[in-house]
Amino acid sequence: MTPAATLRIVIVDDSGLRASVLEEGLREAGYDDIHVVLPQGAFVAKLERMAPDVVLMDLGSPSRDTLEEMLAVSRALARPIAMFVDQSDDAMIGAAIDAGVSAYVVDGLRKDRVKPILDLAIRRFNAFARMQSELDEARTALADRKTIDKAKAILMQTRSLSEPDTYALLRSTAMRQNKRIAEVADALITAHSLLGGQP
Amino acid sequence: MTPLSLAFLPLTDSAPLIVARAKGFAEGQGIDLNLVRTTSWATLRDRLVYGQVQAAHMLAPLAIAVNLGLSQHPAAISAPFKLNVNGNALVMASAFALALDPEPAKRVNDPEATAHDFANAIGLYKRKPVIGVVHRFSSHALMLRYWLAYGGVDPDRDVNLRVLPPSFMGEALRLGEIDGFIAGEPWNSVAVAEGAGEIVAAGVNIWRRGVEKVLAMRTDWMEANAETVDRLLVAVSQAAAWCDDPANREELAQMLERPEHVGQPAEWIMAGLSGQLMLRRGDAPVAVPEFVLFHREASGFPWRSQALWIYSQLVRWGMVEADPATERQAADVFRPDVYRRALGAAGLPMPGASMKLEGALTAPLPVGAHRGALTLGPDRFFDGAVFDPEDISGYLAALAR
Numbered sequence: 001m002t003p004a005a006t007l008r009i010v011i012v013d014d015s016g017l018r019a020s021v022l023e024e025g026l027r028e029a030g031y032d033d034i035h036v037v038l039p040q041g042a043f044v045a046k047l048e049r050m051a052p053d054v055v056l057m058d059l060g061s062p063s064r065d066t067l068e069e070m071l072a073v074s075r076a077l078a079r080p081i082a083m084f085v086d087q088s089d090d091a092m093i094g095a096a097i098d099a100g101v102s103a104y105v106v107d108g109l110r111k112d113r114v115k116p117i118l119d120l121a122i123r124r125f126n127a128f129a130r131m132q133s134e135l136d137e138a139r140t141a142l143a144d145r146k147t148i149d150k151a152k153a154i155l156m157q158t159r160s161l162s163e164p165d166t167y168a169l170l171r172s173t174a175m176r177q178n179k180r181i182a183e184v185a186d187a188l189i190t191a192h193s194l195l196g197g198q199p
Numbered sequence: 200m201t202p203l204s205l206a207f208l209p210l211t212d213s214a215p216l217i218v219a220r221a222k223g224f225a226e227g228q229g230i231d232l233n234l235v236r237t238t239s240w241a242t243l244r245d246r247l248v249y250g251q252v253q254a255a256h257m258l259a260p261l262a263i264a265v266n267l268g269l270s271q272h273p274a275a276i277s278a279p280f281k282l283n284v285n286g287n288a289l290v291m292a293s294a295f296a297l298a299l300d301p302e303p304a305k306r307v308n309d310p311e312a313t314a315h316d317f318a319n320a321i322g323l324y325k326r327k328p329v330i331g332v333v334h335r336f337s338s339h340a341l342m343l344r345y346w347l348a349y350g351g352v353d354p355d356r357d358v359n360l361r362v363l364p365p366s367f368m369g370e371a372l373r374l375g376e377i378d379g380f381i382a383g384e385p386w387n388s389v390a391v392a393e394g395a396g397e398i399v400a401a402g403v404n405i406w407r408r409g410v411e412k413v414l415a416m417r418t419d420w421m422e423a424n425a426e427t428v429d430r431l432l433v434a435v436s437q438a439a440a441w442c443d444d445p446a447n448r449e450e451l452a453q454m455l456e457r458p459e460h461v462g463q464p465a466e467w468i469m470a471g472l473s474g475q476l477m478l479r480r481g482d483a484p485v486a487v488p489e490f491v492l493f494h495r496e497a498s499g500f501p502w503r504s505q506a507l508w509i510y511s512q513l514v515r516w517g518m519v520e521a522d523p524a525t526e527r528q529a530a531d532v533f534r535p536d537v538y539r540r541a542l543g544a545a546g547l548p549m550p551g552a553s554m555k556l557e558g559a560l561t562a563p564l565p566v567g568a569h570r571g572a573l574t575l576g577p578d579r580f581f582d583g584a585v586f587d588p589e590d591i592s593g594y595l596a597a598l599a600r
Contacts, residue, residue: 041376059245062238062364068271069335069362083245083271097249102241 007109008033009117010052012043012067015128022056022124029120039063044070054114055081055104056121059097071104081106092118099125144182151185154192200231201427206246207256208237209366209461211384211471212283212412214451215493216256217460219438227437228430236459239364240334241271247415248274253424254431256282257415260509263532264336267519277421278413278506279537280432282439284498285409286471286491287339287402288387291328291379292372293479296397298323303478304485306399310581313400314350321357324378329359331368331380338411339381339402341512346405348598349582355516369395383411384471384491385455385463391477392467398478401487406558408498408578410505411491413533421537432541436499443494448472489576496576497550497568499542501533504554504588511591515598526591539569548573557586 009031013019019036026034035050037043039061047055048070057064071081081104092115096103099122105114148170155166174184203225207213216234219225225232235252237243240261247255248265262278264270291299298320299313300306306313321328332340344354354360363371368380369390379396380386390396402409414435421428441447452465452472461468470476474490477483492498510529513519535553543549548571558580565574580586586594 060238060242062367064241065239065334065362065364068241072335093249097245097251102245 006033007031007053007113007117008050009035009054009056010047010050011036012039012047012055012057012061012063014039014061015058018058018125018128021128021131022121025120025124026117029116031117039066048074052081053106053109054117056117057102057104058125059100059102061102064102067104089115095122100129101125144180144185147182147189148185151188154188154197158192158197200226200229201430202231202233203254203427203431204233204235204252205254205256206235206237206243206252208240208243208364209463210256210386210412211455211461211468212286212491213256213461214442214455215282215435215439216414217454218441218451219434221454222438222441224434224437224441225431228434230427230430230434232434234459238366240337244270247276247417248272250417250420253420254414254416256412258334258337259410259413259506260336260338260341260513261334262413262415263506263509263529264513264518266528266532267513267525269513269519270336275418276415276532277418277534277537278415278501278532279421279428279534279541280414280435281410281499281501281505282412282414282435282493284411284492285401285403285406285489286411287342287381287383287409288398288476289343289379289381289400290368290372290387290390290396291399292375292396295320295324295328295378296399296479299399303397303399303482307401307404307476307478307485307487310346310400310404311349314346314352316350317347317399318350318352318357321352326378327357327359328378329361329376331363331371331377331382332360333365333368333382334362335518336513338409338509339383341509341516342402342405342409343381344516345512346400346581369393372396385461385468388467388470388476389463391480392464394480397480398476401476401490403487403490404581406578406580407489408492408557408576410509413501421534425540428537429541432538433545436494436542436545436547439494439499443492445473497548497573500538500550501535502550502553502555502557503530503533503535504557504586506530506533507554507588507591508557508586511586511595514591515595521592521595530588543569546570554588557588558583559585 011019011022023034037046083104101121103118152166155161170181170184174181205216207216220232243255246252262276265274265276299316347354365382365386368382368386371377372395387398391398452469455461455468456465474487475484476487478485507530510526514521549569551567551569558578560578563574563576
């Protein structure tokens with residue numbers, strides 16, 4: 001058994017995707033006692049029964065107040081758990097906060113055993129945030145394209161322009177007004193419907 | 200322009216910070232204010248302690264607890280300004296409220312009788328009631344404990360206090376996970392409007408001038424940026440004055456309604472701002488005077504005696520050991536010196552003292568002020584006890600009897 005395997009890690013997260021991204025990373029690194037708990041209902045009681053060594057949680061999670069209260073009053077936990085036990089590593093704590101990771105660690109756990117877990121959580125949280133923003137961008141791009149297509153159809157119909165010309169017109173208008181093409185297209189669709197056109 | 204980031208929780212009493220930005224008071228002081236909406240107090244504390252924001256809308260007892268190392272790692276933070284006084288209410292499930300006075304207005308207006316009724320209702324209820332509090336170190340939790348203890352209820356034994364963020368309370372009550380909760384507005388009014396429960400007590404009727412949120416900042420940052428801090432306090436104080444003016448209430452409620460601020464219907468935000476509370480769904484609103492104060496009577500002034508009252512309650516409930524050094528440390532969290540420096544030039548009436556008896560005023564009292572006239576409003580505790588900051592042990596001994 002590797003030393004890593006003796007640590008029980010609980011991930012409290014309501015984003016199933018992020019939790020699995022993190023869990024997968026930890027397993028690859030040799031940790032195999034990992035549990036994922038949804039921060040709902042009686043999650044605190046579940047956590048107490050698990051007696052974790054490390055709890056990883058989204059920093060912005062609204063359930064952290066509930067968790068901290070449990071840590072403050074629980075008699076079931078043999079050893080106290082506190083956040084970022086080692087305060088000497090400012091850079092590490094800064095990176096964790098920026099990445100949105102909070103880590104609660106049992107008292108007495110050595111820094112060199114916690115650090116790789118936290119490093120990994122930070123990397124995975126950051127990767128997940130990047131993935132999320134790429135997904136958002138892709139969604140926006142798709143929505144934009146639909147809007148632009150609709151605006152082009154209106155222009156082709158009302159001004160009898162060719163498709164390349166309608167696109168050129170939208171683009172030059174956007175440049176003149178210092179706006180995104182999708183914004184100009186959106187304004188055109190609104191104006192068109194106000195003037196009684198079919199949306 | 201000085202860029203500053205401030206964290207807040209979606210609550211009516213974040214209003215002075217939201218108004219400081221939205222109505223240009225911050226800009227007028229050369230501050231580019233960035234407001235960071237946060238859902239839990241733990242996250243707000245971490246954002247402040249670890250430097251993601253320069254200041255925050257914080258529970259006064261939490262600011263003290265962080266300094267004393269009671270809420271994760273100890274950190275030096277200071278409160279040079281109080282954002283508001285009062286604004287909380289206790290909501291109970293209708294099934295529990297049944298055992299209280301049948302007239303909702305009487306429950307709220309007579310906290311002494313209701314405390315006794317509440318104690319009896321616990322025995323009649325189907326289980327040990329679970330009451331939601333927003334944080335162990337919240338003004339509301341301390342007020343609830345104070346009120347319950349008066350009725351002979353041991354808050355650590357006779358009820359289960361469960362911590363939940365304010366915005367989760369209504370839902371938890373509806374689902375039966377909790378039987379009641381004490382929180383800031385608009386969450387009480389929203390829960391009543393949705394039929395989840397009834398308002399049975401108001402913070403203002405427990406302590407007429409109860410300390411609530413403070414503007415908290417890291418002490419080292421505050422010392423190193425005195426000039427910026429002064430401008431921030433001027434902007435927030437101007438915003439608080441704007442919030443306190445009844446003529447602005449409607450606009451304020453609309454502003455807070457926006458999803459990036461509180462994100463709840465203006466109608467229910469208005470109830471707390473005007474102190475016209477619907478105590479039970481479908482009932483006509485009941486006037487609860489002075490339900491929340493933002494600026495009158497120099498209400499932003501951080502009296503050291505008020506920090507000490509909070510300390511006394513932490514001692515009372517066994518959250519910290521009584522100790523002269525701890526007592527001084529708690530008092531030092533409130534910084535009237537910074538308030539005076541920042542707002543002295545603004546022409547506001549300025550209290551001459553930094554400590555006073557808490558709960559001694561039954562009628563308005565003109566007091567010594569450095570500038571202009573200052574009248575302090577009645578600040579009575581509902582049980583008539585007076586807190587003398589020079590004799591905390593005597594005060595606690597009397598409460599225990």
